[in-house]
Amino acid sequence: HNGGQLLRLVLLHTAWEVGSGQVRYSVPEESKHGTFVGRLAQDLGLEVAELVPRMFRMVSNGRRDYFEVNLQNGVLFVNSRVDREELCGQSPLCAIDLEVIVDKPLRIFHVEVEIQDINDNAPAFSVNEQNLSIAESLTLPGSRFPLEGASDADIGTNSLLTYKLSPSEYFTIKVQTNEEQSKSLLVLRKALDREEIPLHNLLLTATDGGKPELTGTVQLVITVLDVNDNAPVFGQSVYEVSLTENTTVGELVIKLNATDLDEGINKDIAYSFNTLIVPEVKDMFSIDSHTGEIRIKGELDFEGTKLYEIQVQATDEGHAPMVGHCKILVEVLDVNDNAPELAVTSLSLPVTEDAPPGTVVALISVSDRDSGDNGKVTCSIPPNLPFRLVSTFKNYHSLVLAEAVDRERVSEYKILVTARDEGAPSLSASSSILVPIADVNDNAPAFAQPVYTVFVKENNPPGAHLFTVSASDPALRENAFVSYSVVERSVGEQPLSSYISVHSESGHIYALQPFDYEELQVLQFQVSARDAGFPSLCGNVTVQVFVLDENDNAPAVSPAGSGRGSPGPELVPLSASAGHVVGKIRAVDADSGYNAWLRYEVQEPRAAGPFRVGVYSGEISTTRALEEADGPSQRLVILVKDHGEPALSVTVTVSLSLGESPQAVKWDSRQRGGSEGPLVDMNVSLMIGICSVSGLFVLVIVVYVGLRCHPGPEVMCGPGKATVVCSSEVGSWSYSQRQSRNLCVGEGTAKNDLMVFSPNFPNSAPNGEKEKQQELTPNSSGQMGRCCHHPNAKKHFEPRKQHLGIPSCGVSSRPFTPSSPRKS
The missing domain is CATH 2.60.40.60 (Cadherins)
Structure with a gap:
């Protein structure tokens, strides 16, 4: 019945502790492994299924793992043997504090397990035998002799001791209890007679109050003394002293004073510690045997021992010494000598x-x-x-x-x-x-600037390194590993990836093909930098690649009209005055800037005769009045070159026929350093007309009428040398040509203009066969065919820049040859 009430009280107390945020259990000491303590998960309000996912764990305060939790059912059980006396000593309350921690979310519960005492320690005496000396006859019945009691490591009722003495007619045992102590007294029942019984052997048994009871025994050896029948007596049986734990060594604790009613040698007293005193007291205190002064011998420590019990005896020096006893209780007071x-x-x-x-x-x-x-x-x-x-x-x-x-x-x-x-x-x-x-991936890669500007010369080799972009990411490990890529788009009809590429790790930008300024001046694209975090973050930067022009295109001579409305060629009258404009050379350069700024000059100034060419206009004019001594024809070799570094040039050979009938003028252009092509032969009838000074007027009329009504000598135009267009290994292309032109001038024109005949550039046949020869013949109206421009048309040939399309290599054409002149 009492056990049931105790169980209900424990359960009620446990429920109250759970409600206040703490769970308290109790378990007897010395419980075996696996002993049930409590349903911890249920008492904490936790589901058993969530113990493992929430990383249920239990932490004890610096002690061994006396307890463990079964994660399958949430039961707290004993893991290892618990000895209350070893754990808490004589402390009335012995408890182990546990902390239970769970995650998701993190919570902390506090559990206190009280260790209940069981009667597992028997009473024990410090010695197996106690010796007492009692004077004969002088000791009256009822005299009491203190005995060294037994000690029990248990607490509560398990440590309540009762004493029992073996049967004796002279002695009995009595227990005296007060607030300070409980001690056993040997009581004399009747006077002793040494001659009858000089020595008494008794057995003292101590029994505790546990269930079952445990006992301990000690042998009492009582010697009956003769004569000296007065023992020393102290002023009080118990002395209480308080000392702080920082009391210095040698400090006086107390001075004892005992008296003896005997006289002489039986009155002299010597003080000493009881022989049964524990070694710790002997190490901490010292006593003067003559004065009874007790002083500190060691260093006091409140945290080590809070109370010392010193048993002191006073022994007289009689023939049969008698002893008086007292006890000093030394309380150690705490001082702040320990840091947290x-x-x-x-x-x-x-x-x-x-x-x-x-x-x-x-x-x-x-x-x-x-x-x-x-x-x-x-x-x-x-x-x-x-x-x-x-x-x-x-x-x-x-x-x-x-x-x-x-x-x-x-x-x-x-x-x-x-x-x-x-x-x-x-x-x-x-x-x-x-x-x-x-680190978490919360920073995107960042470039030092939003736009990078790069300048690169055209005709760069494939794979050339253009620039390096670099983005920084303040993160760590994979969150800071940056990879680079190009944001794809179209450039004309080609994808951006055909022009440039970016190395994913280093950020190096490479050109995949040569750039051609005449095809592409600015290439703008975006580079993306992406880290390797999850999720990954990225940043973009704009790169502008400006292509710089190089002088890789030579000047090209283009045909130009004479500026008149007459359908046929003109003659340079022999009567032309100084400054008379014979014609104009038109040339273009596909480059830009200084690379396209052209200059015209006569290659052989001495052979120019009465003609000159405008340095920047290209106009051919007379320097003086023409004379018959100048001959029937003149040939000028004109050099057209740009201002690039190095400069590129082309030569144009102009043949002028002087007289009063139309003559053929032939042009021949080539690049500097090339060989001149074959010149078209002078029209024989034109040379005869020039030589026939006497019939100049008649010849002019005849030639004029012949050209109007009948097909005259056919003037054939064509390149003197094959036009070659080649792709180099870096993708650029050079232009080399030789051109032949016939310049026909006559006096019948209102204005002396240059007639330019456009040559034909036939396409290459797929099978590599030669192109058919094309001839220029007058049409039905008597005008020249597709080779000659009408004077009134005033069309100027402007070569177009090539964009993305690159002419194939090996294009060839055959020069035109004039047909045999018809007989008039």
């Missing part, structure tokens, strides 16, 4: 930089061996940190995150936790906790 102690019991590191405020970083336990205010401890951390301390249970604190952290700003925190007691003066201790911040 810090211990980190659990760490949740590292802390991710996206962890929310309130995240528990560490559990910190503090303790102080002092008592009272000296043992009260407060914890603190430095200010201006994104952390704070939260008191959880007794001397436990949680270090929690107070605000968001950024690893790129501070990668780790060194937190100094300081514990300070309330003693005077106060003592403190500190411990450093290193809290690293784990």
